[in-house]
Amino acid sequence: MLKEKFEEFVDGLQVESIEEETKRVKEITKRLNKSFRNLENEEIENSHVVGSLGRDTAIKTFSDVDMLYVLPKELKKQYEEVEGNGQSKLLQKVKKEIKKRYPKTIIRGDGQVVVVSFESINKTVEVCPCFERSDGAFDYPDSNNGGSWKKTDPIPEIDKSIAMIEETDLNYKYACNLVRAWKNNKGFKFGGLLIDTLVYNFFNENDDYKSATFDDYLSLLKDLFYYLKKRNKDQKYWHALGSNQEVYNKDGAFVDKAKHAYEKIEDETEDSEDLYDALQDIFGKSFPVPEDIAEKEAFEKSALFGKKVRQTEEFIEHKFDVDIRYRLKIDCKVKQDGFRDKFLRHILRDNLPLKVNKHLEFFIIENEFDCLSKDAEDSLSYKIYWKVKNRGEEAIRKDCIRGQIVKDTGARKNTESTNFKGEHYVECYIVYRNVCVARDRISVPISTI
Known part of the structure; x- marks a missing residue:
């Protein structure tokens, strides 16, 4: 019975369709390709969907789509030499060009990205303009504190995530989904890349769960929350899966939250009277209870x-x-x-x-x-x-x-x-x-x- 309830809950977390979101990404890409590369009708070239959608670990309540748009390399020098905050001016230029496609849509610069808010789909697309580096990573503009260039390297993160999903027969994906559902229910900030990195590390340290079935998910959850609660809440960053970039941990809230979650289910078994109360405490009332x-x-x-x-x-x-x-x-x-x-x-x-x-x-x-x-x-x-x-x-x-x-x-x-x-x-x-x-x-x- 518990097996079926875990399967039902996880199934309810899955992203059902991103057809409309993909359409908006293509429209933005098409507009920027025309503006910066003089390309007509090119909807895919020079852009990447990244973040949790790119890593295929998002759940259905995701509110934003992260995309990179790769600009021509020669533009970087131009904005480095411009008077004032070149990174801010680059973001404003990208914003202006997207506005040509969506004149009535709220579009704003937000430090490192251009945020396009679509009321019709209740989602935002966060456009990160960037320049490809010789090592395959990207430089993107940070307009804060006078302006600078920062490095991001999402492609190997995506590759590692997809590979782990396949290697674990979806268990890695489902575990990332469950941690997001827990975070949303308990109401604390826990970045998606940090979630995916820590869950990735958990599976690499616990090989047996790579072949888990839903029969094993109560045990998997206990060990996963135990793993999270044993992290150092004062540790400033972890190295991201794939890219090895520093993923920052601002307050370590997840450690204490994981300790509470672990204590809730530590002694529970499938036959425990309070098991479903404990699972609903962790994941919310959406976790199904047998009739x-x-x-x-x-x-x-x-x-x-x-x-x-x-x-x-x-x-x-x-x-x-x-x-x-x-x-x-x-x-x-x-x-x-x-x-x-x-x-x-x-x-x-x-x-x-x-x-x-x-x-x-x-x-x-x-x-x-x-x-x-x-x-x-x-x-x-x-x-x-x-x-x-x-x-x-x-x-x-x-x-x-x-x-x-x-x-x-x-x-x-x-x-x-x-x-x-x-x-x-x-x-x-x-x-x-x-x-x-x-x-x-x-x-x-x-x-x-």
Whole structure:
């Protein structure tokens, strides 16, 4: 039974079609070939789809297509000699030429790429103009800090990824898919190339899993999360598969998250009563639960409280695609008349009880996407949503589990109160162009002590 559920879940993660995305890449390539090479009707030459799509490790909720466009070599010297920031001017030139093909589409320069936002397909194409080097890698413009050239080498990364997918009979691809689903559910930033590199290293160190079947996936997950949790969270970079380039690790969040995931399933077996709860904690409510188990849980709750339990909880993945790419962190001021305000994260850190009859004011303390939108040439308007979920017997008895996803009113905060005991939580989401690009959760464990 578990084998079928893993297979069903993995199958649901697969990219169904990239026909529309491929069409846009070809249109951009055609326009740039005309602009920079005077080529007519050439839709493929001089461009490469790279990133997770190129490595064939993307999942269906991907929000961007990474492409390289290879410029004529003689242009590099021209932009090196131009007065001012030549890299910025090159990006602006590429932006201007793409704008000729899409005059009504939002197109912006973004430090190292030109971002073309297509509302019709709810995707962006990130165009990285570059120059081919003698070693087969590419130099691309970085307009930050006065401008410079950086090296990228995605072709051997793609080759190694495709080879490992074939060598492992898709197990490498599926493991990369599962890590992305976990990252999106837990809401932390974990770069795609770093994911693929670490999973690649895992398979090279654990040859037995190269021939795994879905019967082995619980064991595979345990060992994969164990491998990730044992990485050094302070390590600044790893060497990418294929290219051996440095892939940077900015905060090491994946290490602590992997530790939690491993502890969730470490002692679980296929016959464990809590196995599916653990898997849904890791991957979200999209991980399928056998019908008899779901019915049993619903019956037990109904029998315990003498009535059918009303389900009001909503899930972000049922409303929007989820592709976590930015950091988000929320906190909460705990207030009570006559007492000094405290921060909830400090209370949780110090293992202090959170008592009833207090006022809670949840707010955002870090929003990486907000910083990006302020620096953008065009406004990157996004929406904020909140979710308050009450848990525990008292919440069920009072028919107050809540869990609805509610749009922020503009205050960028959410006010609540500690009414009754339970292991409650609050989540916040950043949604841009109908994609949840950042999320965070904070526990609200209300005690009667």
